[in-house]
Amino acid sequence: MSAVATATPLLAASDLEVEIAGTPILRGADLQIDGGELVAVVGPNGAGKSTLVRAVSGLQPYSAGDVRWAGRVLAGLRGRELARMRAFVPQRMPVPAGVVVREAVTIGRSSHLRPLRRLQGEDRGAIEAAMARAGVLRFAERQLSTLSGGELQRVQIAIGLAQETPVLIADEPTSQLDLGAAVGIATLLRGLADEGLAVLLVVHDLALAVAVADRAVVVSEGRTVVSGDPGEILTSDLLGSVWRADAELSAVDGRTALHVAWLPKEGVRAP
Amino acid sequence: MSAHGLAIRGAGVSMRRPLAYGALMAALLAAIVASLALGAVKVPVQTVIDVLLGKEVAGPDRQIIETLRLPRMVEALCVGAALGVAGAILQGALANPLASPDVIGVTGGAGFGAILIIILFPGSIALLPLGALFFGLLAAAIVFAIAWSGQNRGSTGKVILAGIAVLSLFTAGTTGLLAAYPEKAPSAIFFIAGGLTSSGWEEMGSIWPYFAAGFVAALFLIRPLDRLALGDDVASSLGSKPHMIRLGAAVAAALLAAASAAIAGLIGFLGLVIPHLVRMAGGSSSHTFVVPASAIGGAALLVAADTLARTIRAPIEMPVGPFMAILGVPLFLWLLRRVV
Numbered sequence A: 001m002s003a004v005a006t007a008t009p010l011l012a013a014s015d016l017e018v019e020i021a022g023t024p025i026l027r028g029a030d031l032q033i034d035g036g037e038l039v040a041v042v043g044p045n046g047a048g049k050s051t052l053v054r055a056v057s058g059l060q061p062y063s064a065g066d067v068r069w070a071g072r073v074l075a076g077l078r079g080r081e082l083a084r085m086r087a088f089v090p091q092r093m094p095v096p097a098g099v100v101v102r103e104a105v106t107i108g109r110s111s112h113l114r115p116l117r118r119l120q121g122e123d124r125g126a127i128e129a130a131m132a133r134a135g136v137l138r139f140a141e142r143q144l145s146t147l148s149g150g151e152l153q154r155v156q157i158a159i160g161l162a163q164e165t166p167v168l169i170a171d172e173p174t175s176q177l178d179l180g181a182a183v184g185i186a187t188l189l190r191g192l193a194d195e196g197l198a199v200l201l202v203v204h205d206l207a208l209a210v211a212v213a214d215r216a217v218v219v220s221e222g223r224t225v226v227s228g229d230p231g232e233i234l235t236s237d238l239l240g241s242v243w244r245a246d247a248e249l250s251a252v253d254g255r256t257a258l259h260v261a262w263l264p265k266e267g268v269r270a271p
Numbered sequence B: 001m002s003a004h005g006l007a008i009r010g011a012g013v014s015m016r017r018p019l020a021y022g023a024l025m026a027a028l029l030a031a032i033v034a035s036l037a038l039g040a041v042k043v044p045v046q047t048v049i050d051v052l053l054g055k056e057v058a059g060p061d062r063q064i065i066e067t068l069r070l071p072r073m074v075e076a077l078c079v080g081a082a083l084g085v086a087g088a089i090l091q092g093a094l095a096n097p098l099a100s101p102d103v104i105g106v107t108g109g110a111g112f113g114a115i116l117i118i119i120l121f122p123g124s125i126a127l128l129p130l131g132a133l134f135f136g137l138l139a140a141a142i143v144f145a146i147a148w149s150g151q152n153r154g155s156t157g158k159v160i161l162a163g164i165a166v167l168s169l170f171t172a173g174t175t176g177l178l179a180a181y182p183e184k185a186p187s188a189i190f191f192i193a194g195g196l197t198s199s200g201w202e203e204m205g206s207i208w209p210y211f212a213a214g215f216v217a218a219l220f221l222i223r224p225l226d227r228l229a230l231g232d233d234v235a236s237s238l239g240s241k242p243h244m245i246r247l248g249a250a251v252a253a254a255l256l257a258a259a260s261a262a263i264a265g266l267i268g269f270l271g272l273v274i275p276h277l278v279r280m281a282g283g284s285s286s287h288t289f290v291v292p293a294s295a296i297g298g299a300a301l302l303v304a305a306d307t308l309a310r311t312i313r314a315p316i317e318m319p320v321g322p323f324m325a326i327l328g329v330p331l332f333l334w335l336l337r338r339v340v
Helices: A050-056 A101-108 A119-132 A149-162 A179-193 A206-212 A236-243 B013-036 B043-054 B061-091 B106-120 B123-148 B156-180 B182-193 B204-229 B233-236 B240-263 B270-282 B286-313 B321-338
Strands: A011-020 A021-031 A037-041 A064-069 A084-091 A167-169 A198-202 A215-220 A223-228 A248-252 A255-261
Touching: A011 A236, A011 B182, A021 A037, A021 A050, A021 A101, A021 A236, A037 A050, A037 A179, A037 A206, A050 A084, A050 A167, A050 A198, A084 A149, A084 A215, A101 A119, A101 B204, A119 A149, A149 A167, A149 A179, A149 A206, A149 B233, A167 A179, A179 A198, A179 A206, A179 B233, A206 A255, A215 A236, A215 B106, A236 A248, B013 B043, B013 B061, B013 B270, B013 B286, B043 B061, B061 B204, B061 B240, B061 B270, B061 B286, B106 B156, B106 B182, B106 B240, B123 B156, B123 B182, B123 B204, B123 B240, B156 B182, B204 B233, B204 B240, B204 B286, B233 B240, B270 B286, B286 B321
Parallel strands: A021 A223, A037 A198, A037 A215, A084 A167, A167 A198
Antiparallel strands: A011 A021, A011 A064, A215 A223, A248 A255
8 A cells, every 4th residue: 555665764753752841751762654654653641642743743842863854854954844844733723713714724825935925826726625635625614613523623634735745644633523523534544645645643543543554653651662564563462561451453344443341351340 | 712812703704804994994094084183273174185195285284284293193003003913913922812012011111111211310201212112122021031931931821921920020110119209100190091292203203113123023923823823733833933923923012012102101902902803893813814904903093092182171181091992992892792
């Protein structure tokens, strides 16, 4: 499924360390992605998944390690250059009053505009294409405050697409969505990867990760512990050691499921 | 209700903004004409227009308009626009609907600077605008130095808390000075209550560069502020540094508010209320709309209020603050009632 790997990966990060207020959050994390690849970053709460993708995106300063975008060191990139490399889609953005979808997506294009310069034809084309691809044209004139969670997530992805970057990074885009909306977002992201985009996805839902990702990167206690085909690496043993849960992933007819022992076996309940 | 204010249901977004612009421009033009025509001597509107167009006008009307009313109207226009813009960019940058030039310490500093000149150097009253400007910017600089250092630099909470602390400090200084020299208090009241004077072009001559710098900076901040409205993460994704956008907005607002205080004393209310009024009227919190519309709305309100303040009990001049409230509050409350 993945495209031909180039000599220089689009994103290569190694030995990344991040401290927040003196507490080490990342203690040695590696991450790589190339065009056409959908990589899922998975791990328990507090393991450092979001911190990892924020650090490589330039949203979170790191204390040690190396991050390169298309071979160029992150620290050496100006904001405008970085904005042409990757788009970061937060879990949920604030919703300013009275702003309609089309305006919000237009803001996503602003990294391509010179200060005070108006939109060019090329920019309008990119905005329309981003809205069409993310499936938001139907409600393009509606105010953000009237959208459902799934619709708003699509708008956020459209904002990222308007940036026209080779890499799209989405931080838990489905965790607040209902089933149908989550399926829609998963399909959209998989489709974007199939069209050649590199998609980096932070996700809690392991069944979703197994279904859509080419590769999973498991983060545990600030370290990337294993990376590979999600169906192969997310074993029952790993779910036990990293998530401390008795669980197993299964895939039948393209449907994936996570089977969890919610209560201790032998019918013994906690007193 | 979001931190960026409120929107009214009703007319579609596409029509609301042109209508709001039209209404604001009409109000501004009406206020400008009224301010030039009305006063101790009433000048017919046709004569006002002739003077502005440079046509021959008989009698003293030309002199009254050109040397007394025009400079004062231009001052009111600049101060009103400056405070409207300062409020709009601060509320946007700090994502806080209660932000105004007060919260970055400017007003407190300017008040202290002016009272210092009035009390300690009564012979050099011409220094008052510069004293207000200097201390207004000094107070803002202290706020920035504290809020943009250490952990979480430039966070909204840090800026607002530092601003309120510095405001209290300078207000205490002002109150202390007035208590120590009670006999000088009456001459300070006009500055504290806020008001314009008919002193010609002199004040604007030394203050205009600060207005100009503030307005130009605000123009460049419109697009970054729209990014910031979608959150720090989206702004960062687009290559901006959120704390630098906030610093830029705070510096621009400090320049505009300090220059305003230098010309017209402490005019509260306008910077806080005009951006909300504009957002509610236009049904949008997009800065592409709110910043220019706040400039027009602020200018219209202050020019109109100043005209009332100097004509209602002529020849006695009243402070402009209360009249701004009389004109602005009913409109504000009417719009607030219709908010979703």
